[in-house]
Amino acid sequence: MADSLDRVKVACQRIQPFAVVALRWVVGAVFIFSGFVKGIDLWGVIYKVTDYINAFGWDWALPYVDVVAVMMPLAEFTIGFLLFIGSFRRVAVWLALAIMAFMLPLTAYVAIYDPVADCGCFGDALVISNTVT
Structure with a gap:
């Protein structure tokens, strides 16, 4: 019995x-894909971020939409590239964990209450409904 457990341990250590x-x-x-497709269509990202801001009533964030629309795809692409290489x-x-820790509750809220038409996770390249996301 102990011998088989040792073999499983060794196999896990090799596969890990x-x-x-x-x-x-x-x-x-x-x-990388998410950042790339959002970076190609910055106007679409601006519209989608504006939709989210209006849906949550965060009018104070409207002046920063342009900055967010540029920084979000840049950050996603850069983090993806760093992870990949x-x-x-x-x-x-x-x-990546920080981005996902913010986006996961946001996605859950959007899936439950449906305040925007689609999530915008991959820009207009891959339009996904809120519940599929």
């Missing part, structure tokens, strides 16, 4: 580095 790299590549590719791994992972 490959699994971590594969997950890093997948998350990095999603961030494995550079600045700890910083990139923490920044």
Whole structure:
């Protein structure tokens, strides 16, 4: 019994580095794609961010829509690229976690209450309904 557990442990230790790299590549590719398609269509991002601001009643944030529309795709693309190539791994992972920690509750709220037409996660390149997101 102990011998089989040792074999499982050894197998997990051999697979773990490959699994971590594969997950890093997948998350990095999603961030790269999201940042890239939003960066191509900045006007669409401006409209979508404005929709979110109006839906939540955050009128104080309207003057910053342009800055957010440029910084969000830039940050997503950069973090995705860093994750994909494995550079600045700890910083990139923490920044990706911070973005997802903000976006996950926002996505849950949008899925439940449906204040905007679509999530805008991937710009107009991949229009996803709020519940599918």
